[in-house]
Amino acid sequence: MAEGQEQGWTTRLSAFFYRHRGLKLSGFLGAPLLWLLVVYLGSLALMLVAAFWRVDSFTGDLVRQWGTQNFVTLWSVSVYRTIAVRTVGIAVAVSLTDIVLAFPLAYYAARMATPRRRNMVLIAVVVPLWANYLVRLFAWRLILSSGGFLTAMTQKLGFHLDLGNTNWAIWLTFSYLWLPFVLLPIYAALERVPSSYLEASGDLGAKGWMTFRRVVFPLVIPGIVAGTIFSFSLTLGDYIVPQIVGNTKFIGNAIYDSFGVANDLPFAAAYALVPIGVMAVYLFMAKRLGAFEAL
Amino acid sequence: MESRGAKLFIRVGAAVALLFLFVPLVIVVLYAFNRSIGQRWPITSYTTKYFALAWHNPDLRTALWNSVQIGVAATLIALVLGSLAAFAVHRFQFFGRDTVSFLLVLPVALPGIVTAIALSSTITAFGASFGLVATLVGHATFCIVVVYNNVLARLRRTPGSLVEASMDLGGDGWTTFRLVTFPAVRGALVAGALLAFALSFDEIIVTNFLIGTNLTVPKFIFDNIRQPRNRPIVNVVAVAAMLITLIPVILAQRLAGGATNPSVAGAKAQSAQSGMGV
Numbered sequence: 001m002a003e004g005q006e007q008g009w010t011t012r013l014s015a016f017f018y019r020h021r022g023l024k025l026s027g028f029l030g031a032p033l034l035w036l037l038v039v040y041l042g043s044l045a046l047m048l049v050a051a052f053w054r055v056d057s058f059t060g061d062l063v064r065q066w067g068t069q070n071f072v073t074l075w076s077v078s079v080y081r082t083i084a085v086r087t088v089g090i091a092v093a094v095s096l097t098d099i100v101l102a103f104p105l106a107y108y109a110a111r112m113a114t115p116r117r118r119n120m121v122l123i124a125v126v127v128p129l130w131a132n133y134l135v136r137l138f139a140w141r142l143i144l145s146s147g148g149f150l151t152a153m154t155q156k157l158g159f160h161l162d163l164g165n166t167n168w169a170i171w172l173t174f175s176y177l178w179l180p181f182v183l184l185p186i187y188a189a190l191e192r193v194p195s196s197y198l199e200a201s202g203d204l205g206a207k208g209w210m211t212f213r214r215v216v217f218p219l220v221i222p223g224i225v226a227g228t229i230f231s232f233s234l235t236l237g238d239y240i241v242p243q244i245v246g247n248t249k250f251i252g253n254a255i256y257d258s259f260g261v262a263n264d265l266p267f268a269a270a271y272a273l274v275p276i277g278v279m280a281v282y283l284f285m286a287k288r289l290g291a292f293e294a295l
Numbered sequence: 296m297e298s299r300g301a302k303l304f305i306r307v308g309a310a311v312a313l314l315f316l317f318v319p320l321v322i323v324v325l326y327a328f329n330r331s332i333g334q335r336w337p338i339t340s341y342t343t344k345y346f347a348l349a350w351h352n353p354d355l356r357t358a359l360w361n362s363v364q365i366g367v368a369a370t371l372i373a374l375v376l377g378s379l380a381a382f383a384v385h386r387f388q389f390f391g392r393d394t395v396s397f398l399l400v401l402p403v404a405l406p407g408i409v410t411a412i413a414l415s416s417t418i419t420a421f422g423a424s425f426g427l428v429a430t431l432v433g434h435a436t437f438c439i440v441v442v443y444n445n446v447l448a449r450l451r452r453t454p455g456s457l458v459e460a461s462m463d464l465g466g467d468g469w470t471t472f473r474l475v476t477f478p479a480v481r482g483a484l485v486a487g488a489l490l491a492f493a494l495s496f497d498e499i500i501v502t503n504f505l506i507g508t509n510l511t512v513p514k515f516i517f518d519n520i521r522q523p524r525n526r527p528i529v530n531v532v533a534v535a536a537m538l539i540t541l542i543p544v545i546l547a548q549r550l551a552g553g554a555t556n557p558s559v560a561g562a563k564a565q566s567a568q569s570g571m572g573v
Contacts, residue, residue, distance in 0.1 A: 014468030021387070028383035029395070032376040032439065036398045040436050043413035050416045062419070101315060104308025112297075112305065121313075128316045130544040132497050134516045135533040139319035141520065142326055145334045149322055152336040176319065179312070208298045237406025240499060244520060252408045259412065259504070265419050272412040279406065 051270035060263060070270035080254065084274055087251040090167065091235035094174040095182070095228040101175070102183035102227070110190035122187075129180035134240070140173040141245055170246040174235050181234070182227035189223025190216070225291035232282055236275040251275055320537070327534040332526055345527040349535070352528060358510035365427060365511065366495040369434035373491045376435075377442025378484060384443075385450040402437040407500035410437065415504050425507030433505050434495040441494060442487035449483035486550040489543035497540050512536050 017024040051070055054063050074080050109121040128136065143149040144164050154161040163169045193216055201211040239252030249257075251274060259268035297305070326334075330342040349355055380399060384392055402410050414433050418425060457479070461471040499513040506514055516532055519525040 010469040011467040017468065025383060025387045025389060028379050032380040035376055039432060040402055043417040046420055047413040047416040101312050104305045105312040108305050108309040124313060124316065128320060130493060130540055131320060132536045132540045134499055134513045135323060135537045136319060138520060138533050139323040142322055142334055143319060147335040149336040208301050233406050237408045239408060255408050255412060259415060265416060268412050269416055272409050275406045276409055
């Protein structure tokens, strides 16, 4: 640039920001941080506070008075404990089912398939992941309804199976919905196992099963745990599936009912702390198992 | 490496999982052409007449228009905030950088009902109203991380030497951004936007709390799924909704380069994973 020539304003602005990096950083970070702090963290904090409020039983108005009555109710009324235990129980069952279902397909894609086939399998896993949650749920309502696909198929095989509106239906549907979430981390973990480890194990005399049990499986555990973080968190936060294919209540339904039907925000907020607590414990255990390094 | 029996076992298991993934989708598509109003299997006669019926349903048109408005607005907000955050995290070393990524992912990592109740608390406490605006704020909050992940991944793959070369050639910050950085991340921006739109279009857990008495496409399905009278329309809407979500995702996949690209392969899963890894 020739000396004495007027510099463009953009150049001067760039130079200014180059000299004041702090200002530049806040220019970038300010808006997103503000949004998340105000909209999201602010809401979470407010929810925590609202959990200690109550609703006037006569007028139905929000009483902003500090008290632990919601937590006393949660603890002392047995139905809320039953619901919590049922939710966590099904979440565990769904996670285990998905691990069993995902493992062979993930193993096939990661270690046996040609690159072309591998791509096809990955697309096949990702398509259902994105094919609209409610639609996939609706599919299971169609399948499980009496006279539907499942009863018709089992009748052909000579027995009668009607799972409509049962916990079995909820378990199956959740397992279907979260399978891709569990599969992808397991696939990623399997793909990262170096072939040389398997060869070394073979050279040391281990047969296939031994190699799997002693070499492959321990290396894939973090991936498995990482996958179950999703199946767990998503099951704990769902209130749609139990309504559509089942007839029992989950934590999500209890929260949804107390907010949407009874208009009791404080109690809903208090109950929402339960899945947060469960997830905190689960994430802590997952961290100990090395799940975060696997991601 | 694996014995013959093990290989066979894995192949059979893989086939079972693939069937499990796809049979329900095929069944949904078939039911969209079911002439009967019932849900019995097998379907005895087929028709396309319910597509026209759905297209002329006024509620459904409102729902579709609302979904598009919310999706576009949430995507635009996520696009701005997500890429700003990605640039900040990529370009600068600062105190609390890991906390920022954690904060971005929190709305996706926590159970959906928690996000829903948290946002509802704010709206109730401040006496604001439920509706389209509340919903799009909620959607934007969890869409930010999708854009952020895509842009950050692309920035990390772009060599820093390109920016330095531009500076050496006399380009100022703006020129470098316009001619070097922006073209490098353009694809990631489009991919992130498409995924964010798909995520918003698909959402029901949070939407159901924030939308009030309005409709979106998933809310329409949710409201009508148990009403036998509207069953054929729901069947048709289900297939349409599936396509509307899938098309942007497939486009995004193309743009970000192949199915194996982890930033797209499971942006939903991935968005939550990358942040929990901090």
